[in-house]
Amino acid sequence: MTITTRDQFFNAMANNSSRIIIDKVSVANTAASQWHSLWRATGQPGQGAIPSTAASCDNTLTGGIQFNQQTSPATSYFGILEAMCSQAGTTLEIHDRLAHMGGLSGTSTTAQTVNVDLNALLANDNLANRIGDSNYSDVQWWIEWYTDTGSTSISMIANVTYNDGSSGNLTTTGLLGATRRASFMVALNSLIPAADSGKYIRDVNTITNSATSGSVGSYGVTATRYRGCLFLPVANTRFTARWDDLGIPEIPNESCLFPLVAANNTSTGIVRATGKIAHG
């Protein structure tokens, strides 16, 4: 961290910062207490593409929030986030999208290759700095839906490799309802079984469905790192997370910042936000 004093930080916020703009249309078919990605929502930043094979993400991808890249030792810090949403009770989170893949099928009943292997991708797109702790404990893993799967409720097994090189199976049994909608995200970290507690996921190898959902759809695996959030308890009212609320997290070069929400209704609501990333 090259900014070491509050005066330096305030000066950077005023004189050396990048402006964040988020203006995303409402995404339909959501549900309260579910996570929903705004990667595919149109607006600002633009609609991200549905990925195919596993790849690391960087700031140049459409769908990522743009900010000025720095020359080391200068770096960037998340300084302020102001937002409103047309649905009360929404929580807006900003994550760095580290890596992703898509195109998994809701009708396949064999092990589908995922191969989102952060260990193998560390040399790409500054991921070694972006993942946070080298034991992968700062990385959040998700199954992310891009198009709806079928109306039959199924379960999924994610075969993963942990930070110590051992492998395990994470099961969604009992968690997924029928017709998983585009934008739905299910967190994998919380599915680590008790016997493997203390381990962290570094690679999702495969996903196997328990049966066919009835429609192919499209979903994939996404690895992110949480960077900041803001609870929006009242509709169409601006709320602010200041630097001391956000904790001034570092935003390493090439971070692919994008919004996701914890929804509170049957749509995400229109999400509009601004903020600043300070440099120095």
Added chain:
Amino acid sequence: MPDTLPIGSRVLIQPPFTGEDPTLPYVIYDVQWITLDGLITETEQPHFQYLVKPEANPDKEPSAFLPEYVLEISSDPGI
């Protein structure tokens, strides 16, 4: 046509879908006849999958499992 377990059968969902300790009983709610890959020929056996609900929570939405993940533990057609 392959045999199916009758609706109401008590079953255990097998690992890996219930971890390594499949102790929670489920009840077969329905059987779905399916096309796995659109390539079924006239000589091929049809495919099916079970829709099951947790025995302790019959109001829950049924979930689908292929037969290889379902182990019958007793039959109780009285649901």
